Amino acid sequence: MAKRRGDIPLGNDPASRLLPWIIGFMAFIAALALSGALVLAAFSDRWSAGLTGTLTIQIPPPAAYDDEAGFEALQKEALAAVRRTPGVASATLLPLDEMRALLKPWLGAGADPRDLPLPRLIAVTLEAGEDVDLADLGRRLEALAPGITIDDHGLWRERLTDFMAALQLAALAVVAVVALAAVVMVIFATRGGLLAHRESIELLHLIGAHDRYIAAQFQGQTLFAAIKGGIAGTGMAAGTVVLLGHGAAATGAVLPGALVLEPMAWLWVMTVPMALIVIAVLTARRTVVNALVRMV
Amino acid sequence: MAKRRGDIPLGNDPASRLLPWIIGFMAFIAALALSGALVLAAFSDRWSAGLTGTLTIQIPPPAAYDDEAGFEALQKEALAAVRRTPGVASATLLPLDEMRALLKPWLGAGADPRDLPLPRLIAVTLEAGEDVDLADLGRRLEALAPGITIDDHGLWRERLTDFMAALQLAALAVVAVVALAAVVMVIFATRGGLLAHRESIELLHLIGAHDRYIAAQFQGQTLFAAIKGGIAGTGMAAGTVVLLGHGAAATGAVLPGALVLEPMAWLWVMTVPMALIVIAVLTARRTVVNALVRMV
Amino acid sequence: MIRFENVGMRYGAGPEVLRDISFELKPGSFHFLTGASGAGKSSLLRLMYLAHRPSRGLITILDEDIATIPRNRLPELRRKIGVVFQDFRLMSHLTCFENVALPLKINGAGSGVIKKYVSELLNWVGLADQANARPATLSGGQKQRAAIARAVISRPKLLVADEPTGNVDDALAVRLLFLFEELNRQGTTVLIATHNESLIRRFRHPVLHLEDGQLVPSPLRPIVPLRDRAPPPPDSRRFSDPIYPDAPGEGGRHG
Amino acid sequence: MIRFENVGMRYGAGPEVLRDISFELKPGSFHFLTGASGAGKSSLLRLMYLAHRPSRGLITILDEDIATIPRNRLPELRRKIGVVFQDFRLMSHLTCFENVALPLKINGAGSGVIKKYVSELLNWVGLADQANARPATLSGGQKQRAAIARAVISRPKLLVADEPTGNVDDALAVRLLFLFEELNRQGTTVLIATHNESLIRRFRHPVLHLEDGQLVPSPLRPIVPLRDRAPPPPDSRRFSDPIYPDAPGEGGRHG
Numbered sequence A, B: 001m002a003k004r005r006g007d008i009p010l011g012n013d014p015a016s017r018l019l020p021w022i023i024g025f026m027a028f029i030a031a032l033a034l035s036g037a038l039v040l041a042a043f044s045d046r047w048s049a050g051l052t053g054t055l056t057i058q059i060p061p062p063a064a065y066d067d068e069a070g071f072e073a074l075q076k077e078a079l080a081a082v083r084r085t086p087g088v089a090s091a092t093l094l095p096l097d098e099m100r101a102l103l104k105p106w107l108g109a110g111a112d113p114r115d116l117p118l119p120r121l122i123a124v125t126l127e128a129g130e131d132v133d134l135a136d137l138g139r140r141l142e143a144l145a146p147g148i149t150i151d152d153h154g155l156w157r158e159r160l161t162d163f164m165a166a167l168q169l170a171a172l173a174v175v176a177v178v179a180l181a182a183v184v185m186v187i188f189a190t191r192g193g194l195l196a197h198r199e200s201i202e203l204l205h206l207i208g209a210h211d212r213y214i215a216a217q218f219q220g221q222t223l224f225a226a227i228k229g230g231i232a233g234t235g236m237a238a239g240t241v242v243l244l245g246h247g248a249a250a251t252g253a254v255l256p257g258a259l260v261l262e263p264m265a266w267l268w269v270m271t272v273p274m275a276l277i278v279i280a281v282l283t284a285r286r287t288v289v290n291a292l293v294r295m296v
Numbered sequence C, D: 001m002i003r004f005e006n007v008g009m010r011y012g013a014g015p016e017v018l019r020d021i022s023f024e025l026k027p028g029s030f031h032f033l034t035g036a037s038g039a040g041k042s043s044l045l046r047l048m049y050l051a052h053r054p055s056r057g058l059i060t061i062l063d064e065d066i067a068t069i070p071r072n073r074l075p076e077l078r079r080k081i082g083v084v085f086q087d088f089r090l091m092s093h094l095t096c097f098e099n100v101a102l103p104l105k106i107n108g109a110g111s112g113v114i115k116k117y118v119s120e121l122l123n124w125v126g127l128a129d130q131a132n133a134r135p136a137t138l139s140g141g142q143k144q145r146a147a148i149a150r151a152v153i154s155r156p157k158l159l160v161a162d163e164p165t166g167n168v169d170d171a172l173a174v175r176l177l178f179l180f181e182e183l184n185r186q187g188t189t190v191l192i193a194t195h196n197e198s199l200i201r202r203f204r205h206p207v208l209h210l211e212d213g214q215l216v217p218s219p220l221r222p223i224v225p226l227r228d229r230a231p232p233p234p235d236s237r238r239f240s241d242p243i244y245p246d247a248p249g250e251g252g253r254h255g
């Protein structure tokens, strides 16, 4: 019967009772912030995939209105040059019909742009993750014919990435603050526990208990609190993320891709309670051991 | 000398020592989340201002290539119809030169679209906050000539607002969780204090102290902790927001408008510590009064 | 007047630790309460200082029926009762001075009055040097004396002391008993639970004796008439009254 | 062997509360420690049970020089010392049984052994009915007896008791002294701080007397030779030894 319960009534003192709640709250916030950062990362990838990963190359029509053959040869050469470029997945010459469809709104529904001297467009898809040397490609195309231009949708991509990066920075700042706060709170809670139970600790010392015997009780207590709080907080955060995702889907959002976490991202989120538990236990151990050697 | 200090050593017990830190952390998180929501709101307003608030109306060229006079009359009628519509701030016929500049990339640098039968565009600016009856306008324009179309950039606006709304929802969920957590933590801390000091409280009762005498000490203690924690946490959050804003500016972000808070938004953020203080003190008072009447 | 009629008491759902207790203490009387360890002395005193309600029976404390008194009038009644707890119950974060001053402070006394009376009393119990010491730094007997000083500082109408001399030597115990007698002479009803047989023999006050939760005649001394008291010892001194300056019997020398 | 040589002690930066203390306790001796309240008895005992270091002088406890013993060997030494604290220091969340079992548990004893010896000892001190009660629900004397049981449960080589009979009546005090004498007869060195003069008169053991932090000849009885002891009283009983089953003198009846 004396075995089941610790000698020090650690579960009873106010600081210990608060600890699971505190850790739970911090796990909630950290997991939510981390999920946010991960969702944003995936989302921004998916969104900008519609903008990045593609290039449009524009070949101006020849100055001489009738050099059809030369123009077609130029198109082929340009297409070949683009296809040779490392990192390019595919490149297609936009068919004239599509060109005309694209132009239609600008020309009016009734207009027939069939006989206009139109520039030709090459739609390029890049390989995911590859970096294409656009400057080099530009030089080579320029060599074929002056006036060939590359449009890489850069401005849009930049805006989007900057915005996402700012959001992610904020989220990661929150995670960092939580880690720091966890250390501070565990130190305070442990010191609080040491203070609240200093008489019990002195007594245990005086009847012959080793420091490790006493430290183990504090560590066990903190471990228990951290596990309880970490799991509860992360669980609540996961629930919130799922609910928000569903909510966003239910409002019929036309976002490119839902606000949901990938399976791998969930694994990352799971590291939050683990990290908190490790931080809490190590901090508690250090605090207790430091304090005990200074006692009788 | 006996006046300066409370009779109950409230500041000493672990729960009380933790309280300012807990409230500080919660103020930090809540203020950060609220700032986030406010920044996003302002940002999304500014960003979508470039997309919303404007319409483009396109008048197709007449089927008969030579009915210049009829086409111009149609343009005038359409312009007048648009200008008569309630909620429209201004409407201008896009000059032909601008039209050609817009078309240039599609036609190639060398092409001269001067003689093409181009559709004419009317750029419409809407009055801020007014809702224009687009369906009615559409019907009226259709009556003038079939084929006149209205483009209200709806898809883009919808995407953006949905995304921002999801982010704001998450931020406000965090604020709500913080408020709830504050109540729970204060209840626990106060109960912890009551438990830790139940002997002191019993003694005070036995030597003739009134409940209000004892409750006042707890309330004062919580008020003090909440003020300390609320101000520190909100201050840190404000610092973080300012730093993030500067950081975003320093990376040369091409975002439409910096990620900074308006003066009015700062006032909102200031409500966070105040709300926390009020929540904390009321919760503490209720908890203590409930507990005291059940004691000797 | 204090009156118990057929009083029973239990802790929580446990057995009755006091059964069929009936007695009456006249205003201004002085009694000892004896009994073996665990007989129920402290429990009986808890009833008297309103820390516990009886499970049955009628209790009248200072002419108030404690079954019917409303909660908001309890503090008023409790201020008339001084208690020396068996385990002292000093506030660990307050100094000796502040602990003794607590009843005056709660009563709303000014700091000038507090300073005067507390210093005087600390002097009397021999704690003048320890006025600014925390309880943790006091010896066992010093704590006990601080607890006694706190109980008597506001001149209670009823003084209830639980083993007030368990941690002091006999000479000091006698000195503290003189303090109680002086208070008693000024009108305070006194009840002292004690194991110290030599004290009971020396101070010839009537004895209430508990055995296993019931009042029985004392083996040391059956309850004797109220007037049969020892004469005041020569070195008993009076101290002035901070709260009831015009209390009967006031007017002695000030220390 | 316990030896103090010119020992001084202070709390923090305060004045010396013990000065020039020199004495020696032979193994197996039995002494009383007396002195007025605040004279330094508890402080002297704190030195003996290694709760405090002297500010000067040499202390040898059970043949260990406590100035040079490394910290990690302190627990081992402390397990040979049983202490009855003046304020009991029972763990409030443990039952009476668990409190008494604590030294055995820390020593790594099995639960069967614990159950047997703790029950036996609780029986002896009259707490069998309170085995599962928390300290808060014990009377003053019951707490004191639990504290005594915890101090003697592991058959210490040195027993240090601070006012162990302050909360019990004289009959019970005598019974507890018998327990200490029985332990002493089996080889334990005993030192008891007490105010109870009738006990000192009845048990004729040598007396160390403190006055204002210094050892002086006792007014009651000068230190007498070790062998001059009262014969064991008839109702003293032996109890078996959980930790040192083959301790000298073991082999009496089991209760």
Ligand SMILES: Nc1ncnc2c1ncn2[C@@H]1O[C@H](COP(=O)(O)OP(=O)(O)OP(=O)(O)O)[C@@H](O)[C@H]1O
Residues within 6 Å of the ligand: C011, C014, C017, C035, C036, C037, C038, C039, C040, C041, C042, C043, C044, C086, D130, D136, D137, D138, D139, D140, D141, D142, D167, D168
């Ligand atoms: N809070 C409590 N809860 C339950 N039982 C209690 C409580 N306090 C005391 N008791 C029990 O009531 C009985 C009487 O206790 P009480 O403290 O009144 O004895 P006492 O006469 O004061 O003894 P002592 O002289 O040892 O102080 C004891 O058996 C004790 O165990």
Ligand SMILES: Nc1ncnc2c1ncn2[C@@H]1O[C@H](COP(=O)(O)OP(=O)(O)OP(=O)(O)O)[C@@H](O)[C@H]1O
Residues within 6 Å of the ligand: C130, C133, C136, C137, C138, C139, C140, C141, C142, C167, C168, D011, D014, D017, D035, D036, D037, D038, D039, D040, D041, D042, D043, D044, D086
């Ligand atoms: N922790 C402490 N810090 C500072 N001073 C202390 C501390 N403990 C005791 N003292 C002081 O040391 C002196 C001796 O105290 P000690 O407790 O040794 O006396 P004692 O002989 O045990 O008295 P008693 O019979 O009243 O228990 C006292 O004046 C006391 O105020």
Ligand SMILES: [Mg+2]
Residues within 6 Å of the ligand: C041, C042, C043, C086, C162, D139, D140, D141
């Ligand atoms: Mg008692």
Ligand SMILES: [Mg+2]
Residues within 6 Å of the ligand: C139, C140, C141, D041, D042, D043, D086, D162
């Ligand atoms: Mg002492």
